[in-house]
Amino acid sequence: MAEAVIGPVSGNSLWYQVRAFLNAKLVHIFAGGLFTLLAIFLIYPIAAILIKSFWGDEGFTFDFYVEFFSYNFYYWSLINTLILGTSVMLMLVIVGFCFAYLTTRGPQWLRKPLKIIALLPLAAPPYIFAISLITLLGRNGFINNFFDLDLNIYSWAGVITAQCLAFLPLSFMMIENVLNSFNPSLEETASDMGASEVRIVRSITIPLAAPGLLKAALLVFVMTIAEFGNPAILGGRIPFLAPDTYLMITGEGDFNMASVLSVVLITPCILIFFLHNYVLKGKGYATITGKGMAAEPKPMALAIKIPFLIISVPVATMVLLSFGVILIGSFVKIVGVDNTFVVDHVMNTQSNIAIWNSVKVSLGAGGVGAIVGTLLAYVIMRGKFRGRQIMEMTALSGFALPGTVIGVGYIIAFNRPPFLLTGTIWIIILNCVFRFLAVGVEAGISKLHQISIEIEEASADLGADFITIFFKVVLPIMFSAFVAGFIYTFMTTMMSLSSVIFLTTPGFDLASVYIYLTAQLGELGLASATTIKMIAIVAISFGLLQFVAKKTGLDVRTKQGA
């Protein structure tokens, strides 16, 4: 009898045989399944774009690329996009540095509020700033009216401002992280030697932060060129790649050209993704050695404080003003023109239906995303097979791919058998699952890093077989990562616009698409009210996420992208 308990599973019943097979092969089965999913829903759509960009009615051709580079309209769209990315990147490195310096070394009372403001845009989709800027500075804009100005927000200035505000949190978080990672005694030593604060910033802080600043800059660049909403709403007649891709499909139905535009847009993103993950990874000065204690806050030199405040305060004001104007805009007829209180915008049926649709889609994406993400993390961390790196890379790459590109890829890839999904809710859900997979996977991996493989070995030592360990030990431990992946995917799907706009069908509006369309039509009240409802839902989810993270000590990195 003892043998039956301790020894290998014996007996001839079918169940025993199945169980023995699963014990030996479950990880491989998962791995195979996940590889297939990644291949179908991430690699195939991108490949489809690539093929479409070379494949016309008469087969293989370079014609579409030749066309791209011979028409002003097309290649200017590329040049403009690069200019936009570069200018937002430069500005945000400076602004992000000022914010991060103030929140880590500035006056104590200022640190917390400034940090909250810098992170506030995370709670809203990036295009909230397009709407608020139109409310403030559009043709009927509150500020334009009030001061009798004639500022044009449908311009370079408008797009750049909106993008800067939208991606402030990304730049801020990364730079703050870098500034926090220094050993304070480095700066203390410099000051001990007689260096002024200006001198310290110039010859110690910035050089030490340089590798981190570069990484932050590259990410801001990628996110900016990939963003669809702000340039689409504010860009007016200026061509940019992301909105042009959309127009190419909805306006002209030219899938070949849309594919070329996508390939052009994706190229810098992929380059930077590799640069970021494989070249710059681990670069930077490991400056924490020995015991470093939290430096006592000391007064900032005016020569630093004044310019930093001059840069930060207006930006912080714009952020607050934007949220304020959206809130007010939801409850009055037209901000600054007709300030009567109305609930029409908030109660609007179409808006509510769109929100409800978004919630449904996001719940679906959250559930599927969390399952796929958790399993992927497990297989990547614990599987013993070749290609794990490729698997991880593919899973994480969704984050680096511009939404418009994945959107185009999905309509090309899934509009015919064997994968006919166009027009269903599933194409939207799967699109979001695989775009936002990175965070679920990373949460899972970080959880698995925390738990020693010895727990699993100990369970095996006690006599548990693989299936028991997997379901009774591993999954319960990974539950918090699962929840984090769920909530995160839910949040990002709620706000996502750039890819789903290709995939929704008339009559099935998502909140983000509804906001975009109403903003285009100048229905700012409806756009604002829908945004506010979206923010409320996202904020609650974010609170939940923080709660889970705190409860479980999970390191949830907040990423951005919509």
Next chain:
Amino acid sequence: METQKTPMLELIDIYKSFGDVEVLKGISAKIAKGELLTFVGPSGCGKTTLLRIVGGFAALDSGQVILDGEDIGKLPPNMRDTKMVFQSYALFPHMTVAKNIGFGLKLQKWPKKKIEERVGELLSLVHMDELGDRTIDRISGGQQQRVALARALAIEPKVLLLDEPLSNLDANLRVVMREEIRNIQERIGITTIFVTHDQYEAMSISDRLLVLHNGIIQQIGTPVDIYEQPANEFIAGFVGYVNFLEGKVTAIADETRTVTVFTAYGNLELNHSQFDKSEKGDEVLLVIRPETIPLSRSDGPTQQNTFNGIIESFMYAGNFVKYTIKIEDKEMIVDQYNPKDTVKFERGDQVKITVPRSTHVLPKNTAIEHV
């Protein structure tokens, strides 16, 4: 000896709290020119905090820091003639060794030529002549330590501050660097405060020690003072091992300059000089160092203060043997050094120990005392 010179640095009644926690409660001390004073004490006792107050990195709540007659207590670090070597060395990772050392000189706008000269001097002072062009991540821990020291010395501060400078080094290197720091310090005669929680390190490097505990100075004195004349039970126990023996003064004989103390072992006759303030009936605590007790066979001649005991266990440490001896149901630790042909005892051997007449005596309940 040193204390008679005019002090270079004087700390007067320094208080410091973090929130509700009072870390320093009235610290006063004088440090002579050229002296090496060590702050020593258990972890968390406030050594770093006190040092940072001297360096200007932490604000004091009240009190004064007088450097060369001037109160510098409120000045920022760069306005003080003190330079700090941090525990983590805080070397700038984006600069070479020479750039690190020359950093302060460059800030003082020295001409390039002179900076090079001075950096050269310092490199040879710390025995790193060839390594000026290396980056920080390409030199060893001990070398990083030297660079940090050279960098602090470059602008010739009046006082050098070192916060546990050796704690990131391995045991052998610690000893080497400790001697080297002491050598350099004596050679250039710089007034130095050294922080450590290692009492042996403190004993071997310092002119004087300042022992901190519970926010106050427990004792300040030379290594010999601290070891042989500890001011209280805490100090006695903090530096080295000690056998405590409680007793009561039963007789004071002025003519023979002898005091009789009754202890668990029986009566002990001790030198009078230890008991200036004692009276008959006072409770006292004898501080008996393990290496001060002669040990002999039980058949040897009987002397004053001699007691019989039995070897309970022993530990052979090479240069000495540590015996645990049971005397009248009390254990005593005795270290016997190991000249050739010393008799080695075995477990169960009958032995005689002698408590020296000059054994240090403390009044009872002296755990915390202002000095």
